[in-house]
Structure formats: C-alpha cells, structure tokens
Amino acid sequence: MEIKDLQKIMQDNGVVGAGGAGFPSYAKLTDKADTILMNCAECEPLLKLHRQLLEKHAYEIMKTFHTVMETVGASQAIIGIKRSYVQTIKALQQHIEEFPGLKLHLLDEVYPMGDEVVLIYEATGRVCRPGGLPIEQGVIVFNVETIYNVYQAMESQKPVTEKYVSVVAEVEHPVTVKVPLGCTLDEVVAQAGNITTKDPVYFVGGPMMGRIGNGADPVTKTTNAVLVLPRDHQIVMKKQRTSAIDLKRAASICCQCNTCTDLCPRHNLGHPIDPARFMRAASAGDFRDVNPYIDSAFCSSCGVCEMYACPQSLAPRTLLADMKGGLRKAGIRPPQGVQPVPVQPSREYRKVPEERLMARLGLTKYDKDAPMDESVVPVSKVKILLSQHIGAPAQAIVKTGDMVTKGQMIAQHADGLSVSIHASISGKVTEVTDRHIIIAAK
Structure with missing residues (x-):
C-alpha cells in the first residue's frame, strides 16, 4: 500500500488520536520514519481500556501496526507496554513471531510513561527536541485504539463512530464500554450501575490531566474515561481553585524546595522547563528574566509538580498552563531550535511510581477491574x-x-x-x- 492511499483511508474514515488532543493520524504518515511506536502505557492511573482492547484484539491490532510499518518503510515497530500488563503481553506473544520487525518494549509502572516524549526515550533512547515533533527523531507514535480504528477502516471500511470509555471510581460496577460518539456522559456512566456517592462529580479523562465535565457533555473521539468522584475529593477541589488565589498562595508559602523541578519528567529529559524557577518569578512578579515565562511553552501539563511533588499543595501546572495560554493569545510563539541539555543522571531515581501516586491522590480504593463490554450502548x-x-x-x-x-x-x-x-x-x-x-x- 502507498502512503497516500493509507492517508486517504484514515482521513476519510475520521481516524484521529484516540486520546489527548486528537491529532489527525493521517498527517503523521511519512517515509522519514524508521520506527513506529504503539503506546500501551495507559498513562493515567485507573485507566484500563488500551490494555483491554489490545488483549482482546491482539492479532488484528498487530497486523495493522505491521502494515503501517511496511507502508511508511520503517525498519521496526515497537509496542511500548507496561510489564505489569501480564495478560495483554501473553496475548501479544502468541502472534509476535508472525510479524518481522515488530517487538515489545516492557515499561516500568511509573507516571507519565504514556507521555510520548517520555515513551520515545524509554523505548528508543532518543530525546525529542523541546517543542519538536517525534518525527524529527524518526519516530511516529500511535495509541492502541487509534490503530484498532485504522484496522476497522482498512478491513471493513468502517469509519470512527464509537468510542471505548472506562467508567470508574464511585460506581457500583466499574466497566469499559463502547458508546456512540455524541451520546452524553450521563448515558455512559449509567452503564456502570448506581453511583455510590451522594454528590458526584464527573472527572473526564485521567485524574492527573483530566477536567470536570457535565453530564450533558457529548462523548468525542478523545474521551477515554469518566471518573465519578465525590465533590470533596482532593482532585476535584484542586481543579476548582482559581489561579489568582493559587498565585497568592505561592507567594506566601512556597518553601523553595525545588521538588517540582526535581521530579519534572520533561526537565529530567533535558528540556528547559523549570517549574520552581517559574513559581519564584511569577509569585514575586519578577520580570527581569523572561525565560521562566517563555519556557512555560515546553510544559507537558502532566501534573507531577502539582498533584504529587509539591509538599505545600501549590499549583505550578495550572499557573504554567495559564502562562502558556496568555503567550498564545499575545501571539508569542515558543522559541524555535531549542536543543535539550543531556538527560539528568538522576532521572532514574526521580520517576513517580504509579502505586504511590494513586495512594497520594486518594485513588487506591478505586483501582478495581473494569471489564470490557463491547456491545454498543443504545441511545x-x-x-x-x-x-x-x-x-x-x-x-x-x-x-x-x-x-x-x-x-x-x-x-x-x-x-x-x-x-x-x-x-x-x-x-x-x-x-x-x-x-x-x-x-x-x-
């Protein structure tokens, strides 16, 4: 198959990244790639749909992934998967010898392993340029559901009309369901039985990078999960704080410990993002050096600084995001051609264990099976x-x-x-x- 033919199939059938920002997948295809990488790191705590989907449709997804590799002329196709996903790994190993050039790379149970910059380094040892694209390192990244959607488009001419969504936390029966695009979050949550908290809040996406949603909100191609949480849960309360108050809190109680920077995944890969330096400058209104503000463009918004690292429960991620948005509105683009410094030698000791992260976020009790149901929910x-x-x-x-x-x-x-x-x-x-x-x- 020619690249242009596969691009047309993807574009006509509405295939986009099934999570994150929904980048149109056809635009990633190029003969400049020597490696294609499948993300089965399930970046956020409690999410299970990618490992479930890959286990259930291992052969179909591997076959399609291999076809994409051959189409772009890449020399290898790597499935990045956490070593704890034992059943999914077994399903992959049954077929992997049928696909030359395809291999598994087992990942540690740390956050944010699903960040494509982190995943590329873990799987290939290559460091993406700050603000750069994976293809600059010869890599194309897809997630599991995206490749499954490509499979359906190629084999059955089936466009993207449905989405897999995990419903977890304060529900009677945690589940991963398949729902029509455009149905409401209320209809999705109803598939998990009764809600088990009196004043529920829908947290859409993962607990680290998600948002508070409304029951009438429609499901889109990037809706991966709905966490039903009590209104007084710390994750919900942090999301509801205002930036003005966050900035005043930073000015009054930041202890200058530097932990937000020490644990920042992008900083440890040599990117010029320094949350501690930014917090010092922003909280003091110090603009003598604008680099801490400009470098906010390189923040991935993973939330490690805000949700895990800071002992004072400050909000570096939120304030960095506000700064990024302000720079965009002002027409200030990120610096071009910035090169990373060498990877921090201490990086291996500064990874965030997912088990500890869940405990700190008060999510451990919600880490339960959420079986996949592939019957489409009628609406x-x-x-x-x-x-x-x-x-x-x-x-x-x-x-x-x-x-x-x-x-x-x-x-x-x-x-x-x-x-x-x-x-x-x-x-x-x-x-x-x-x-x-x-x-x-x-």
Whole structure:
C-alpha cells in the first residue's frame, strides 16, 4: 500500500488520536520514519481500556501496526507496554513471531510513561527536541485504539463512530464500554450501575490531566474515561481553585524546595522547563528574566509538580498552563531550535511510581477491574461535534430533516489539517450548526 492511499483511508474514515488532543493520524504518515511506536502505557492511573482492547484484539491490532510499518518503510515497530500488563503481553506473544520487525518494549509502572516524549526515550533512547515533533527523531507514535480504528477502516471500511470509555471510581460496577460518539456522559456512566456517592462529580479523562465535565457533555473521539468522584475529593477541589488565589498562595508559602523541578519528567529529559524557577518569578512578579515565562511553552501539563511533588499543595501546572495560554493569545510563539541539555543522571531515581501516586491522590480504593463490554450502548439522540480533533473542523454536508444511517459521512474534512465526521446512529438530523450536528434515532 502507498502512503497516500493509507492517508486517504484514515482521513476519510475520521481516524484521529484516540486520546489527548486528537491529532489527525493521517498527517503523521511519512517515509522519514524508521520506527513506529504503539503506546500501551495507559498513562493515567485507573485507566484500563488500551490494555483491554489490545488483549482482546491482539492479532488484528498487530497486523495493522505491521502494515503501517511496511507502508511508511520503517525498519521496526515497537509496542511500548507496561510489564505489569501480564495478560495483554501473553496475548501479544502468541502472534509476535508472525510479524518481522515488530517487538515489545516492557515499561516500568511509573507516571507519565504514556507521555510520548517520555515513551520515545524509554523505548528508543532518543530525546525529542523541546517543542519538536517525534518525527524529527524518526519516530511516529500511535495509541492502541487509534490503530484498532485504522484496522476497522482498512478491513471493513468502517469509519470512527464509537468510542471505548472506562467508567470508574464511585460506581457500583466499574466497566469499559463502547458508546456512540455524541451520546452524553450521563448515558455512559449509567452503564456502570448506581453511583455510590451522594454528590458526584464527573472527572473526564485521567485524574492527573483530566477536567470536570457535565453530564450533558457529548462523548468525542478523545474521551477515554469518566471518573465519578465525590465533590470533596482532593482532585476535584484542586481543579476548582482559581489561579489568582493559587498565585497568592505561592507567594506566601512556597518553601523553595525545588521538588517540582526535581521530579519534572520533561526537565529530567533535558528540556528547559523549570517549574520552581517559574513559581519564584511569577509569585514575586519578577520580570527581569523572561525565560521562566517563555519556557512555560515546553510544559507537558502532566501534573507531577502539582498533584504529587509539591509538599505545600501549590499549583505550578495550572499557573504554567495559564502562562502558556496568555503567550498564545499575545501571539508569542515558543522559541524555535531549542536543543535539550543531556538527560539528568538522576532521572532514574526521580520517576513517580504509579502505586504511590494513586495512594497520594486518594485513588487506591478505586483501582478495581473494569471489564470490557463491547456491545454498543443504545441511545435515542447524539450530538456530534464537528471539531473533535486538532486542525480545521469538518464541514457539515447534511441539513436539518435529512435521514442518515450509521456510518454515513455527515461532515467532510476541510482544507488543511482535518478529518471527516460520520453518523454514530441511524436517524433524523434535527439540528445543524457550525459546531455540531444532532441526530435523533429512528
């Protein structure tokens, strides 16, 4: 298969990164890659869907991953997987000899192993340039569900219309379910039985990098998990704090211990991100040296500084994110051509064990099995967003009153970086705007 043919399949079928920011996967394909890497590190605590999906569909995913490797002309395909995922590793080992050039790289149970910059270093020993792309190191990274979606597009011409989502924490039966894109978070959570806390909050994504969601929010191509948490849980309370107060707290109680920088995963890989230096400058209103502010662009927002490292429960990640957003609004771009310094020799001793992280976050009691159920959840209505990916939103090609069938293209990819969007249920189009399309089931 030619690269352009595989790119068309991915773009037409709406394949994007199934997690994170939803980068359109077709745009990653290039003959400049010598390595393709599959991320099965399950970066966030409590999430289980990638290991479950890879165990259940090991052959199909490996076959597709190998096809991608051959298509781009890479010399190796590496599956990065935590060594604790014993059953998934066994499923992979049954077929791995059938695919020359494909190998496993076993990873430690530390956070944030799923950060692609960290994963690339662990699996290949290569250090990505600050602000650079993996392809500069000859690497393309996909996650497990993305490759499974490529498999369905290639083998069955099936576009992305559904999403696997783990529902965990304060629910009666933690579960990983398959739901139509555009259904509500309430409908997803209902699949896990009764909620076991009186005043629940939906935390969408992982506990480290997720956000507080609303029950009416629609599921998108990047919705990986819903954590149902008590409103007074420390994770929820930290997320609800205001930056103005966080900055005043930093000015009054930061003890200058430097632990946020010592444990920063990107800093330890030689990137010029220094949370402690930034906190000192920001809390004092010191602008004599602007580098601590400019270098906020290189923060990955993993949350180690804020959720684990800081003994004073300060918010470096949040304040860094505010600074990044402010720089973008002001049209200030990250410095180009910055090269990393050598990897910190102490890096191996400054990794964050996931078991300890869960204990510190008050999540250990929620670390339970969440069995995968692949029967698609039936819903009566979906609200499908036209922008579920980085780049230009898809452009609607249906109008109110149209009847559509599941899998039918309802929005075509725009010019530039974009992918198409498809109906996730069959029914009648009841609303079309420049932001979403609503479909009511027949």
